Amino acid sequence: xxxxxxxxxxxxxxxxxxxxxxxLVAQRLPTLAxxxxxxxxxxxxxxxxxxxSAALPTLSAHLxxxxxxxxxxNPRITSPDAMIKTTPPGVGSRMLxxxxxxxxxxxCVREIEGARLAVTGPFTEDDLGVACYHSKVGAAExxxxxxxxxxxxxxxxxMTAGADSFASGLFTRFxxxxxxxxxxxxxxxxxxxxxxxxxxxxxxxxxxxNKIADTDDLDFLREQVGADLLCWIGRSGHVRASxxxxxxxxxxxxxxxxxxxxxxxxxxxxxERDWVGYQRHAVRFHLRNVAAWAGQRGDDDLTAQxxxxxxxxxxxxxx
Ligand SMILES: Nc1ncnc2c1ncn2[C@@H]1O[C@H](COP(=O)(O)OP(=O)(O)OP(=O)(O)O)[C@@H](O)[C@H]1O
Ligand SMILES: [Mg+2]
Numbered sequence: 001x002x003x004x005x006x007x008x009x010x011x012x013x014x015x016x017x018x019x020x021x022x023x024l025v026a027q028r029l030p031t032l033a034x035x036x037x038x039x040x041x042x043x044x045x046x047x048x049x050x051x052x053s054a055a056l057p058t059l060s061a062h063l064x065x066x067x068x069x070x071x072x073x074n075p076r077i078t079s080p081d082a083m084i085k086t087t088p089p090g091v092g093s094r095m096l097x098x099x100x101x102x103x104x105x106x107x108c109v110r111e112i113e114g115a116r117l118a119v120t121g122p123f124t125e126d127d128l129g130v131a132c133y134h135s136k137v138g139a140a141e142x143x144x145x146x147x148x149x150x151x152x153x154x155x156x157x158x159m160t161a162g163a164d165s166f167a168s169g170l171f172t173r174f175x176x177x178x179x180x181x182x183x184x185x186x187x188x189x190x191x192x193x194x195x196x197x198x199x200x201x202x203x204x205x206x207x208x209x210n211k212i213a214d215t216d217d218l219d220f221l222r223e224q225v226g227a228d229l230l231c232w233i234g235r236s237g238h239v240r241a242s243x244x245x246x247x248x249x250x251x252x253x254x255x256x257x258x259x260x261x262x263x264x265x266x267x268x269x270x271x272e273r274d275w276v277g278y279q280r281h282a283v284r285f286h287l288r289n290v291a292a293w294a295g296q297r298g299d300d301d302l303t304a305q306x307x308x309x310x311x312x313x314x315x316x317x318x319x
Pocket of ligand 2: 037039
């Protein structure tokens, strides 16, 4: 199951992504963490040092490998080069399991304190003026579109701040979008903006209150987001300690905050993936993307990449 942590800048997306990943890893559950944020901090939040984090291989640097592998022998894709970030899988495409040996994971996934992590890569000065971050997260979008995650398997994605993620189809790839919300008007405004974008796409949003200090904070959030408030995390000494470089075991997290992580997990566990709808969204975004790019990519008709009968699902892995 796929979960994204989104919300206002500084609301706690990276912190909660890392806590949730560590909560899953402590249960030895199959988990893949992906840092898709322009500011790449998930590795350090998981316990890597700055130099370790800076030395991680990136998905965007391995885009040719990713395309070649995922394209497989799908006859609708004329060459790996013809794959764009929204190219949906079809018969012949290589699908990925959350945990397996494959060339993409070998090149791009590293373990940090037991957590498996892939990072999109930071936005560098070289990118200024010639690329936007959406082209970097394209590698993550391709990966998510080709991932066959089943119940009890988790893909946790730390996303860019605000509504930037709507610039790509990435935001439709999740079973649950955890909107991290501080008890402030500005954080709530981002929640409202997300709701507006999400309403057309069947996006399941749960608000996770963060940095809740007292009942005033909680009352405010309840009043603002109503039943969308799933659970909340208080100001945490455990989190503050990790900011000081003291990473404590997740089992030492304050009990109320651990309960919140359990609530997020059990909510995710009750969701059933509708693979048909999932693929339909992928195709819809691909066609939209192709229409927006028309004429910019040579003669290839990228709409022909859509395999109308293909539905990704666990059965196709073993077939
Ligand atoms: N529950 C919490 N208790 C104490 N400190 C917290 C808590 N949640 C987040 N913080 C602190 O708030 C700051 C911002 O958190 P974080 O980096 O996770 O936010 P973010 O939404 O990922 O930010 P960005 O938009 O920059 O990616 C960090 O210093 C973090 O340690
Ligand atoms: Mg962050």
